[in-house]
Amino acid sequence: MKVPHALVVCIGNELVADDAVGHAVYQQLRHAGLPEGTRLEYCGVGGIALLEFLDGQDRLMIVVDAVQFGDPPGTVTSRSWDQLPCPGAGCSISAHGIGLKDTIAIGQTLYPERMPHQTRLVGVEGCCFDALGDPMTPAVAAAIPAAVAIVISELNKLTATFSGELQ
Amino acid sequence: MSAHTENSNSRTIRIDPVTRIEGHAKVFVNLKEDGSLDNAGLVVNELRGFEKILVGMEANRMPHITARICGVCPTAHHIAASNALDHACGIVAPPAAMLLRELMYMGHIIHSHALSLFVLQGPDLVLGLDADPAIRNVVGIVQANPEVAKKALRIRTIGQRINEVVGGRGTHPVTSVAGGITFVLDSEKRGILQSLVDEGMVLARELAPVVKQLVMTMIEKHPAMFSDWVAPSWGVGTVLDNRISLIEGKIRAVDENGVVKAEFPVQDYDQYLVESVVDFSYMKRVSFRHEGVMHDYRVGPLARMNAMRQFNTEWANREMEEMFKLGGYPCHITLFQAYAKLVELIWAVERADDILRDPAINGETRVPVKFQGGRAVGHSEAPRGTLIHDYEIDEDGIVRAANLIVATQQNQAIINRSIEQAAVSHVLQRPDDQRLLNAVEFSIRCYDPCLSCATHAVGAMPLDITITRGGETVRTIRR
Numbered sequence: 001m002k003v004p005h006a007l008v009v010c011i012g013n014e015l016v017a018d019d020a021v022g023h024a025v026y027q028q029l030r031h032a033g034l035p036e037g038t039r040l041e042y043c044g045v046g047g048i049a050l051l052e053f054l055d056g057q058d059r060l061m062i063v064v065d066a067v068q069f070g071d072p073p074g075t076v077t078s079r080s081w082d083q084l085p086c087p088g089a090g091c092s093i094s095a096h097g098i099g100l101k102d103t104i105a106i107g108q109t110l111y112p113e114r115m116p117h118q119t120r121l122v123g124v125e126g127c128c129f130d131a132l133g134d135p136m137t138p139a140v141a142a143a144i145p146a147a148v149a150i151v152i153s154e155l156n157k158l159t160a161t162f163s164g165e166l167q
Numbered sequence: 168m169s170a171h172t173e174n175s176n177s178r179t180i181r182i183d184p185v186t187r188i189e190g191h192a193k194v195f196v197n198l199k200e201d202g203s204l205d206n207a208g209l210v211v212n213e214l215r216g217f218e219k220i221l222v223g224m225e226a227n228r229m230p231h232i233t234a235r236i237c238g239v240c241p242t243a244h245h246i247a248a249s250n251a252l253d254h255a256c257g258i259v260a261p262p263a264a265m266l267l268r269e270l271m272y273m274g275h276i277i278h279s280h281a282l283s284l285f286v287l288q289g290p291d292l293v294l295g296l297d298a299d300p301a302i303r304n305v306v307g308i309v310q311a312n313p314e315v316a317k318k319a320l321r322i323r324t325i326g327q328r329i330n331e332v333v334g335g336r337g338t339h340p341v342t343s344v345a346g347g348i349t350f351v352l353d354s355e356k357r358g359i360l361q362s363l364v365d366e367g368m369v370l371a372r373e374l375a376p377v378v379k380q381l382v383m384t385m386i387e388k389h390p391a392m393f394s395d396w397v398a399p400s401w402g403v404g405t406v407l408d409n410r411i412s413l414i415e416g417k418i419r420a421v422d423e424n425g426v427v428k429a430e431f432p433v434q435d436y437d438q439y440l441v442e443s444v445v446d447f448s449y450m451k452r453v454s455f456r457h458e459g460v461m462h463d464y465r466v467g468p469l470a471r472m473n474a475m476r477q478f479n480t481e482w483a484n485r486e487m488e489e490m491f492k493l494g495g496y497p498c499h500i501t502l503f504q505a506y507a508k509l510v511e512l513i514w515a516v517e518r519a520d521d522i523l524r525d526p527a528i529n530g531e532t533r534v535p536v537k538f539q540g541g542r543a544v545g546h547s548e549a550p551r552g553t554l555i556h557d558y559e560i561d562e563d564g565i566v567r568a569a570n571l572i573v574a575t576q577q578n579q580a581i582i583n584r585s586i587e588q589a590a591v592s593h594v595l596q597r598p599d600d601q602r603l604l605n606a607v608e609f610s611i612r613c614y615d616p617c618l619s620c621a622t623h624a625v626g627a628m629p630l631d632i633t634i635t636r637g638g639e640t641v642r643t644i645r646r
Binding site: 014015042043044045048049051052102105106109110131132133134 | 217241282310316323
């Protein structure tokens with residue numbers, strides 16, 4: 001049976017408090033039995049490195065990362081990349097700060113053939129990002145199952161849409 | 168969202184960032200009552216807690232665990248930790264292991280310098296400082312020069328792949344351990360690496376003239392960058408057999424005239440490098456102590472070449488000499504940090520090629536080790552500058568104390584001086600916020616500081632500039 005290709009990239013520094021949530025979600029997704037055609041990757045940092053995972057086959061890329069959108073800690077949101085805020089106006093003062101929005105824009109300009117049809121960010125609202133060696137805060141740790149569930153639900157939605165298209 | 172606080176003497180406007188996830192950079196520009204510059208600088212909220220994570224852990228895990236501290240320069244930590252453990256065990260890793268570590272490192276340098284030079288500094292170099300901010304960003308330069316951008320991103324990928332093939336994993340390398348490297352190079356991997364290096368060489372030849380032309384154009388557009396944005400300072404780098412070196416050798420310091428003032432094994436670093444707490448930043452600043460006097464100094468590509476004016480490859484030497492012919496030796500022009508990155512990028516590709524052709528790479532790669540207890544000090548020249556790891560290890564091989572010195576701590580004084588110069592030529596008497604932001608950001612970008620060890624999908628780091636006059640805040644600009 002033909003299946004839609006999808007890519008899930010989890011981002012985050014597993015040693016840094018709430019930043020570890022991307023890695024924790026990655027660990028759970030590894031054992032979650034993802035739909036056929038899904039690739040799962042982990043990336044210590046976001047930015048340009050994301051482009052390396054793309055092969056032009058993916059209908060959907062889901063990026064999982066800790067965020068601070070101002071929601072209560074532990075809130076899990078799923079947004080399309082074009083709905084993301086762009087705080088740096090596309091300018092960064094350090095290579096540490098090149099974000100998903102710029103990365104997707106670069107990818108669309110240079111490698112349109114490699115880009116997924118859709119990109120979504122599954123974000124887990126965190127509150128502590130500067131303490132190496134601290135555990136995740138309780139609300140963030142408690143949100144891991146919800147984040148995993150949203151990723152799986154997005155993937156299932158894709159599969160359903162795809163089979164609808166085939167019929 | 169902004170918060171105002173007032174007291175009898177001064178008024179401070181603090182702007183809370185909308186999203187603090189990437190960290191939060193603040194720049195202050197303090198003017199005297201008469202409007203002349205008092206001081207300026209960058210405030211960095213550096214990650215804290217290295218000790219917390221390392222203490223109590225088995226020492227032999229240090230190369231793996233420290234590589235995870237920073238997603239931007241994992242290999243620099245991986246190798247600094249391996250060197251520290253080798254020193255603690257009193258062994259020297261076999262020649263083949265040192266060559267493989269160096270090859271992994273050259274991949275890391277190619278990757279990091281390509282990212283920093285083309286993606287981070289590209290908008291400044293290609294579009295200049297006065298371009299419309301709507302296009303003066305990485306997406307704008309990619310759209311303006313897609314073919315160059317593709318080559319730049321491809322050479323970055325090549326560096327990352329070399330790092331990955333030798334380091335065993337993409338994100339965080341794992342193959343360097345106390346005593347050497349965990350594998351022996353086979354013909355399949357050698358073939359992959361050689362084809363990557365061959366492609367890197369072609370790309371470097373195509374990109375080098377482009378970067379040099381961009382630097383020249385920048386000087387024509389902004390003469391002050393060549394004449395005024397100059398920060399004479401001491402420089403620190405690593406030297407082996409009178410050549411620039413990245414993963415082994417002694418640490419050398421030269422003064423602002425290029426005169427060698429000290430050269431020492433990394434184990435003696437704390438006799439020379441003095442950490443101090445400053446009131447405006449969480450990050451400890453580091454000065455160089457020589458004959459009882461403290462000196463500000465620079466680390467990183469330009470400092471390495473000022474400290475030792477000789478590579479072990481021909482093309483890099485030619486390019487370095489061309490750079491010094493233009494900028495003088497020793498060179499202290501802030502813009503030339505970009506030029507120096509290009510020279511090192513060329514060196515890294517050339518050196519990777521030489522390493523692959525060196526028969527010594529085929530030998531044994533690992534010797535047995537035992538921790539006797541005591542200090543373990545090691546270092547590497549991270550892309551942004553000298554990185555030192557210092558652990559106290561007990562007889563059972565457990566880490567009991569840890570200290571790390573990173574590049575940005577050492578560069579902080581010179582970054583601040585560069586910001587002051589940008590402020591003088593672009594701010595004073597010129598109430599143009601956009602020009603100020605561009606100029607200040609440019610000076611900071613030349614050093615590509617480590618701002619947080621966690622980076623994210625939702626970038627970039629917001630920058631606040633606060634200008635005070637006679638102690639009173641007159642303007643706050645935020646991007």
